[in-house]
Amino acid sequence: MRKDYNLEKRKFVIGGFIVVIVAIYLCKLFDLQILDDKYSEIAVNNARSTKITHPSRGQIYDRNGKLVVYNEPAYDLVVVPRDVQEFDTLGMCKILRLDRKDFETLWKNMSDPEKNKNYSATTPQPLVQNLDSTTYGHLQETLHRFPGFDIAQRIIRRYNYVSAANVLGNIREVNAEDIERDSDNYYLPGDYTGDMGVEKSYEKYLRGVKGKEIFVRDARGRIVRDEQGKIKYYNDGKDNVDPIAGKDLQLSLDIELQQYCEGLMRGAAQRGQIMHGKRGAIVAIEPKTGEVLALVTSPNYDPAMLVGKDRGKNYAKLVDDGTKPLYDRAIMAAYPPGSTFKPTQGLIFMQEGITNINTSYPCYRGYINKGLKIGCHGHGSPIALQPALATSCNGYFCWGLYYMLKNHKYENLDSAFTVWKNYMVQMGYGYKLNIDLPGESRGFIPNAKFYNDNIGEGKWGANTILSIAIGQGEIMATPLQIANLSATIANRGYYITPHVVKQIRDVGIPKEYTEKHQPSINREYYENVVTGMRMAVTGGTCKNANLPGLEVCGKTGTVQNPHGQDHSVFMGFAPKDDPKIAICVYVENAGFGAQVAVPLGSRIFERYLLGKSRNENDEIVSEDTVSNEIENGANKWSDKWLQERPSVFDKKEVPAQLNPDNTPKQESEKTAHHPSPSDPINGLPQNREQEQAILTQPIVDIFTRYGIYKG
Numbered sequence: 123m124r125k126d127y128n129l130e131k132r133k134f135v136i137g138g139f140i141v142v143i144v145a146i147y148l149c150k151l152f153d154l155q156i157l158d159d160k161y162s163e164i165a166v167n168n169a170r171s172t173k174i175t176h177p178s179r180g181q182i183y184d185r186n187g188k189l190v191v192y193n194e195p196a197y198d199l200v201v202v203p204r205d206v207q208e209f210d211t212l213g214m215c216k217i218l219r220l221d222r223k224d225f226e227t228l229w230k231n232m233s234d235p236e237k238n239k240n241y242s243a244t245t246p247q248p249l250v251q252n253l254d255s256t257t258y259g260h261l262q263e264t265l266h267r268f269p270g271f272d273i274a275q276r277i278i279r280r281y282n283y284v285s286a287a288n289v290l291g292n293i294r295e296v297n298a299e300d301i302e303r304d305s306d307n308y309y310l311p312g313d314y315t316g317d318m319g320v321e322k323s324y325e326k327y328l329r330g331v332k333g334k335e336i337f338v339r340d341a342r343g344r345i346v347r348d349e350q351g352k353i354k355y356y357n358d359g360k361d362n363v364d365p366i367a368g369k370d371l372q373l374s375l376d377i378e379l380q381q382y383c384e385g386l387m388r389g390a391a392q393r394g395q396i397m398h399g400k401r402g403a404i405v406a407i408e409p410k411t412g413e414v415l416a417l418v419t420s421p422n423y424d425p426a427m428l429v430g431k432d433r434g435k436n437y438a439k440l441v442d443d444g445t446k447p448l449y450d451r452a453i454m455a456a457y458p459p460g461s462t463f464k465p466t467q468g469l470i471f472m473q474e475g476i477t478n479i480n481t482s483y484p485c486y487r488g489y490i491n492k493g494l495k496i497g498c499h500g501h502g503s504p505i506a507l508q509p510a511l512a513t514s515c516n517g518y519f520c521w522g523l524y525y526m527l528k529n530h531k532y533e534n535l536d537s538a539f540t541v542w543k544n545y546m547v548q549m550g551y552g553y554k555l556n557i558d559l560p561g562e563s564r565g566f567i568p569n570a571k572f573y574n575d576n577i578g579e580g581k582w583g584a585n586t587i588l589s590i591a592i593g594q595g596e597i598m599a600t601p602l603q604i605a606n607l608s609a610t611i612a613n614r615g616y617y618i619t620p621h622v623v624k625q626i627r628d629v630g631i632p633k634e635y636t637e638k639h640q641p642s643i644n645r646e647y648y649e650n651v652v653t654g655m656r657m658a659v660t661g662g663t664c665k666n667a668n669l670p671g672l673e674v675c676g677k678t679g680t681v682q683n684p685h686g687q688d689h690s691v692f693m694g695f696a697p698k699d700d701p702k703i704a705i706c707v708y709v710e711n712a713g714f715g716a717q718v719a720v721p722l723g724s725r726i727f728e729r730y731l732l733g734k735s736r737n738e739n740d741e742i743v744s745e746d747t748v749s750n751e752i753e754n755g756a757n758k759w760s761d762k763w764l765q766e767r768p769s770v771f772d773k774k775e776v777p778a779q780l781n782p783d784n785t786p787k788q789e790s791e792k793t794a795h796h797p798s799p800s801d802p803i804n805g806l807p808q809n810r811e812q813e814q815a816i817l818t819q820p821i822v823d824i825f826t827r828y829g830i831y832k833g
């Protein structure tokens with residue numbers, strides 16, 4: 123029989139067809155099963171609601187355990203508009219003690235996206251803020267009658283002291299930008315975040331970890347409660363997560379010293395006010411630890427001004443105030459450090475072998491060299507490092523930098539200047555110190571490239587830039603950097619990055635605030651400088667800081683200010699051995715360092731080390747005309763030059779004639795003889811006749827020579 127291949131084929135096709143159908147059917151069954159699970163999952167989700175619970179924010183204490191910032195709970199009535207059902211409006215009005223019209227106005231404001239920027243129908247919206255305790259109690263008992271309504275707890279920051287607003291900062295509601303930038307996905311509209319101060323820099327520790335409560339809704343979307351009206355949590359609350367409170371901070375600040383220092387700058391503190399007075403800053407550091415004991419800026423304001431419903435209004439007031447109370451001069455302002463810079467120069471010259479402890483330079487009422495005069499006051503000449511520090515001699519430090527920049531041990535001027543600049547950076551200048559507060563300024567230390575770019579390669583020399591040796595010219599430093607130098611000298615050669623938080627509870631202190639920074643300068647040179655700074659207090663420009671029973675070391679500064687009176691500066695530490703406090707006092711437009719900043723400094727030492735506060739009515743301005751005179755006199759003459767000298771910051775070409783070193787002689791000068799520390803000093807008279815000749819020679823001063831000085 124002939125096989126019917128066609129039939130065979132057809133059987134095969136039909137069989138295959140059945141297999142495919144069965145397979146499809148099985149697949150469908152499987153699919154339905156899966157889908158079914160999905161449906162049930164969605165159904166459960168619909169019946170659950172998650173509410174975020176907020177942790178309490180960490181509190182802030184001072185170094186002695188005094189509570190500085192704490193939380194007060196505040197309760198708001200909130201509404202999730204989507205969840206609201208028909209409710210007893212009159213009953214609600216009665217609980218809130220509002221008439222119907224007022225209630226309707228509140229409702230309208232809440233649901234108007236113009237007035238309520240964070241409006242959303244699905245998240246809790248504030249309806250009534252700051253409920254009083256009676257209303258809060260009534261609402262707690264009756265809330266189950268009002269689906270969609272809830273009570274939200276938030277915290278209000280309270281301040282025990284009208285002090286330290288710049289260090290503490292404040293908290294504010296997050297904005298859209300905060301939420302967008304938030305890589306942790308922590309913030310939701312209506313949340314609070316730190317703004318300025320430690321509230322900002324330690325936000326991640328202070329804010330804590332949010333928790334959640336999951337509850338169940340019935341078929342009509344209402345939250346399910348038990349017979350007593352208590353919320354029934356999903357899975358008996360087993361999936362709820364408790365919030366974790368934020369970490370407390372212990373500041374390194376001594377809040378009472380802080381208050382005292384603020385008082386020295388601007389008188390009595392006033393609640394709710396901007397406190398004007400002197401302009402400037404005080405920074406006090408514990409040298410051994412880098413802990414900041416006081417960080418004062420003036421003018422200043424009550425930190426409580428930025429809390430509650432007046433926050434916006436007060437913030438605008440602070441921004442509009444011409445004295446800039448929000449600007450933290452202690453860390454943000456870059457000032458010329460003036461003569462407080464001189465100890466750094468002495469250290470560099472000794473370390474580089476340009477000078478030794480006995481090297482003396484001439485100073486006949488100033489540094490006089492090749493038509494450049496930088497004036498000084500009357501004192502014996504020649505003069506060595508320690509008396510030069512004590513009398514704040516300009517000549518000594520100008521000659522020192524001149525001989526360093528001309529020294530043959532360096533390949534050329536650029537490399538000599540680079541060596542100088544690197545020491546300055548090691549001593550904490552020119553870059554941010556990285557204090558644990560936002561907004562720090564880096565100050566300014568020029569490098570060779572800066573002068574090459576702004577004056578021109580080969581167009582500048584030692585004399586062109588010499589005013590930097592006395593902390594003028596292009597040099598800029600924050601009061602924090604000056605205080606940090608004081609701490610470095612007090613420690614005889616190291617500093618720890620200054621910081622305002624002593625420890626974070628349960629966490630400790632970030633490692634960067636325990637590490638020593640050590641400029642490559644030998645300890646013995648610091649000892650030499652310490653002796654000079656001690657001499658300044660016992661018989662030099664800082665006599666007003668001499669306190670019986672306390673070995674204070676110091677250095678004054680009087681800083682030329684083109685916009686008005688000089689700035690008055692003091693940098694010092696005490697006691698000389700085993701120092702406990704190092705400070706910088708910087709008072710704008712106050713006159714001589716010896717007159718204002720030194721008496722303020724001495725009061726800070728007295729208060730912190732001896733526990734004494736001089737009577738507030740005591741005259742702060744010094745009567746000691748002797749030390750005033752030392753800072754005055756011929757100094758003013760050179761100041762005039764410093765003031766009228768074209769600034770390289772103007773970015774204009776400096777006229778060639780104003781560059782004393784930019785002469786054809788320059789090449790031969792580079793190869794001229796330069797003294798080693800043991801050599802007789804160039805320019806120093808060898809006998810009476812020579813001395814007389816120097817004293818009587820007409821001084822062609824740089825500003826008379828170029829017709830700048832009309833005085």
Ligand SMILES: [Zn+2]
Binds near residue numbers: 488499514516517518
């Ligand atoms: Zn001098």
